[in-house]
Amino acid sequence: MAETNDFLRMEGISKSFPGVQALQEVNFEVTRGEIHALVGENGAGKSTLMKVLTGALHLDEGRIILRGEPVEIHSPSDSQELGISMIHQELSLIPYLTVGKNVYLGREPRRRIPGFIDWKKLYSQTQELLGQINLDVRAWAEAQDLSIAQQQMVEVAKALSIEADLIAMDEPTSSLTDRETEVLFDVMRKLKDQGVAIIFITHRLEEVFEVSDRITVLRDGRHIATAPTAELNHNQVVQLMVGRELDNMYPYSETKERGVALQADDLADGQELHGVSLELQGGQILGVAGLVGAGRTALAETLFGLRQATAGEIHIDGQVVKLHSAKQAIEHGLGFVPEDRKLQGLFLNMAVRENITMSSTSLVSNFGFVNTNKANKLADEYVDKLDIRTPSLRQRIRNLSGGNQQKVIIARWLTLKPRVLILDEPTRGVDVGAKAEIHGLMRQLAEDGVAVLMISSELPEIIGVSDRILVMHEGRVTGRFERDEASQDMIMHAATGGDNNAS
Ligand SMILES: Nc1ncnc2c1ncn2[C@@H]1O[C@H](COP(=O)(O)OP(=O)(O)OP(=O)(O)O)[C@@H](O)[C@H]1O
Ligand SMILES: [Mg+2]
Known part of the structure; x- marks a missing residue:
């Protein structure tokens, strides 16, 4: 060569x-x-x-x-x-800077007078770049918006x-x-x-x-x-x-239905969610599909008490509950693995052990004091179960690779042994091997009787993992499918607003 x-x-x-x-x-x-x-x-x-x-x-x-x-x-x-x-x-x-300032940070175009930034040029060049990549955003919008x-x-x-x-x-x-x-x-x-x-x-x-x-x-x-x-x-x-043959990406086994664990009737949040109803049995995985902006995360957050429902009801194990906080949701047996692990879930400067065990202090404490042995044992168990690659339990989360960080946050929720587990894009940024592990784990949870609600943008994952599928579009349910009857085309049709089986 x-x-x-x-x-x-x-x-x-x-x-x-x-x-x-x-x-x-x-x-x-x-x-x-x-x-x-x-x-x-x-x-x-x-x-x-x-x-x-x-x-x-x-x-x-x-x-x-x-x-x-x-x-x-x-x-x-x-x-x-x-x-x-x-x-x-x-x-x-940088969230509070404009798009243009972010793009040219430290390399701002200068005017001929030394020391002066040529703002006009900065913004017009930025706008042109945004045009090149078809991005409908103004150069002077703040990044955080x-x-x-x-x-x-x-x-x-x-x-x-x-x-x-x-x-x-x-x-x-x-x-x-x-x-x-x-x-x-x-x-x-x-x-x-x-x-x-x-x-x-x-x-x-x-x-x-x-x-x-x-x-x-x-x-x-x-x-x-x-x-x-x-x-x-x-x-x-x-x-x-x-380095080996991978077995089935989507291990599937029929699970027994164990009664409705989570039910939502006509749920709305006054913004992004307009009358969503669903039923989820213990022992089942409900896949929620839809395009970005379909209201899936709003649904998850409302179910978990992070957003206030302005209309509708949530039932857990047949009882109406009013959730005003994540704490209340957890007390009712809900768990939630959010989409943006950096913002919402992980404490980057804390160790793997603390990140796994922090939610389950009752499991690892004696009389209010954390028992290191218990914490180690619990963390070890989940590092093992999820095959989290870390040199030690004391490693800071910041230093783990992206996919392993994702596994840590899933592990944290598993330690709580939730009755209903909501996962928002659980395998984003996760490699094929770990993905199969997470799918297997979700199936295992279902077999143990947990009701699993999984939001995913990957259709093969939705079809491969779910017992039942719900499709959303603009805050409404536009499709409901049983495992065997859903195809990618049908889901896409519903996700883009075409109505089928939505009743
Ligand atoms: N600053 C750091 N301190 C300690 N260990 C680190 C640091 N950065 C990376 N590592 C470790 O180095 C190894 C390689 O990590 P790297 O981030 O390069 O993986 P990657 O291939 O990008 O993974 P991913 O697909 O999850 O992003 C991992 O074991 C990771 O934990
Ligand atoms: Mg990486």
């Missing part, structure tokens, strides 16, 4: 953290004008490799060769000067504003809808045609096959394979990622 053609080569990259060898002698190369997918399980080292490339982390060993020259990258501004830009896995916009998906697209605009010829995108699509993802792919293809090299990290293998030219697989911090996408199929990639 003509080595001189290589635009970027990372050679023998090693990086360790206390207790974790995150990267071990990894070789990785990218050429101009290609979209190179970087895949691997949660914790495989993908983000770490990109952070080394963009100067957010320092490598322990190895070297980086860019355009044929060894380069030293000590900080993100070093990498920007070398024409590298990065979209981070964690959204990094944007949806997560819009913020993600602003991150894309920011990466474009640097006019880099190498762009690393760390899970840019994880919170995008299909339509936004397609827009992003169009942008990526355009950049590629201009000779830009793109490194694309995602857990959705369909996306890898749709858009990438080559694939590199990492596993446990090591380089496993690099090959043209056309030479690999889905199963081969999965096998390279997990």
Whole structure:
């Protein structure tokens, strides 16, 4: 292979953290004008490799060769000067700044008079970038008023504003809808045609096959394979990622119905929810499908007492309950794994152990004092059950990979042994192996009699996991299906407002 053609080569990259060898002698190369997918399980080292490339982390060993020259990258501004830009896995916009200020933060266009920022230029250039990516947002809107998906697209605009010829995108699509993802792919293809090299990290293998030219697989911090996408199929990639054959993604077993555990009649919140009724049996998984903005999260939050119901009733085990807080919901046997784990669920500076056990203080305390042995035992049990990859129970959550953070928050709710468990996009950002584990776990919970309500935007997951399916559109139920009668087409039809079986 003509080595001189290589635009970027990372050679023998090693990086360790206390207790974790995150990267071990990894070789990785990218050429101009290609979209190179970087895949691997949660914790495989993908983000770490990109952070080394963009100067957010320092490598322990190895070297980086860019355009044929060894380069030293000590900080993100070093990498920007070398024409590298990065979209981070964690959204990094500053909430109270405008979109334009966020996009050009630290690189504001200047007027000819030294020291003065050219605001007009800043906003007009931003608006133009937003237009390029089809984002209907004003450059002077505050970042905090944007949806997560819009913020993600602003991150894309920011990466474009640097006019880099190498762009690393760390899970840019994880919170995008299909339509936004397609827009992003169009942008990526355009950049590629201009000779830009793109490194694309995602857990959705369909996306890898749709858009990438080559694939590199990492596993446990090591380089496993690099090959043209056309030479690999889905199963081969999965096998390279997990190092074994994966059994059934959607373990299904018919469960006994055990009476209605959760019932909602004509529930409304005066805003996003307009008369939603549902029934969920113990021992069953109800999948809630719909497009972004359909009111699914509003439904979950109302059921859990985080939003006030303005009309309708909620029954738990046949009794009408009025929930005004999460605390009351928990007392009634409800659990809720929220969609945005960073904002609502995890205490990033606290250890894995505390994050798992904090809700169940009664289980791990004696007379009000936390008993470390009990806490360790409980945390250990769930680290084991969910296969959470962490060097120790004392590791801070901040240092776990994204997917493992998600497992910790699920573990916390499981320790409470809820009667009804609501999960909002439980496998977002989770790798294929862990996804199958979480599905298996949900099925196990159902077998133990728990009523599970799962919101998901992935139709294969909805169809594969659920006993029954409810589809929402603009705050109303537009479809109800039994497991065997639902197809992706039927669900999409209902999700876009077409009415069927909605009675
Ligand atoms: N700052 C840190 N301190 C300690 N350990 C870390 C730190 N950053 C990452 N790690 C560890 O390094 C390993 C690789 O993590 P990394 O974030 O690169 O994984 P990833 O492939 O991006 O996973 P995901 O798909 O979940 O995002 C993990 O075991 C993680 O816990
Ligand atoms: Mg990552």
